[in-house]
Amino acid sequence: MSRYSRYAIVISIAAVSGACASTGATPRPFPTPNAPAAAAGAPRPSPPSAMPRPAARGGTSTAGAAYEITGTALGLRGTPYRNGGADPAGFDCSGFVQYVFAQHGVKVSRKVSDQFHDGKNVDPAQIEAGDLVFFTTVAPGASHVGIALGGDEFVHAPSSTGEVRVERLSAAYWSARFVGARRVL
Numbered sequence: 001m002s003r004y005s006r007y008a009i010v011i012s013i014a015a016v017s018g019a020c021a022s023t024g025a026t027p028r029p030f031p032t033p034n035a036p037a038a039a040a041g042a043p044r045p046s047p048p049s050a051m052p053r054p055a056a057r058g059g060t061s062t063a064g065a066a067y068e069i070t071g072t073a074l075g076l077r078g079t080p081y082r083n084g085g086a087d088p089a090g091f092d093c094s095g096f097v098q099y100v101f102a103q104h105g106v107k108v109s110r111k112v113s114d115q116f117h118d119g120k121n122v123d124p125a126q127i128e129a130g131d132l133v134f135f136t137t138v139a140p141g142a143s144h145v146g147i148a149l150g151g152d153e154f155v156h157a158p159s160s161t162g163e164v165r166v167e168r169l170s171a172a173y174w175s176a177r178f179v180g181a182r183r184v185l
Contacts (some may be wrong), residue, residue, distance in 0.1 A: 062185050065104060066130030069185070073100045073147045073155045079164040081157050086110070093145050096157035096164060097132060100147060101184065108132075108184055116142035119184035127181050133169065135177040142179050 073096075082090025086099055094112045101108040109115045115132060122131050129150035134142040146156030149166065154174075157164045167174060 065106070065185050066128065069100060069104055069106070069130050070147065070149050070155070072103050073164075074149070074166070076100070076164045077155070077166065079157070081159060081162045081164075085157075091157040091164060093157045097145050097147060106184060112142050112145050115145055116180065116182065119182040122181040122183045124178070124181060127169075128183070130183075130185050132182045132184060134179045134181065135174060136179050137177060144177075148181065 086095030
């Protein structure tokens with residue numbers, strides 16, 4: 001095996017094993033704000049149970065924490081994506097989640113694959129504000145994460161060409177890639 005073949009294999013493994021969209025790869029088609037709707041007749045997968053409005057949580061402290069966490073996340077809209085970023089100078093998806101929760105004293109793992117095991121599993125029909133929502137984008141399994149805002153919306157730090165923004169779980173791109181949700185509060 002030539003030296004160049006070995007380099008190509010190492011680079012390929014590194015690109016596939018990265019969590020989040022932090023590999024720098026932009027999944028295609030990646031949604032862009034104000035982009036035209038999908039072509040008529042294109043299959044539109046059903047969103048996970050159409051993401052109904054969440055019911056109120058049991059304790060006010062948990063509901064209050066979710067409100068504060070989502071407020072912090074929304075306050076970071078417009079922050080640019082930065083590969084490996086975990087602060088307001090720039091975020092990747094898992095760095096964004098970890099930073100937001102840390103601002104409220106909640107410890108969350110750094111990598112998407114680890115965050116997918118934090119907390120407890122949530123049925124898609126029971127997603128509430130503050131829950132983590134996971135998608136398969138650049139690698140099989142959970143490779144992208146965002147924070148549910150309630151209803152059908154989530155906030156996240158998408159790909160190297162994006163910025164922290166709000167999107168809909170029911171959008172064709174995201175609903176087709178949804179792999180699960182976790183509650184860490």
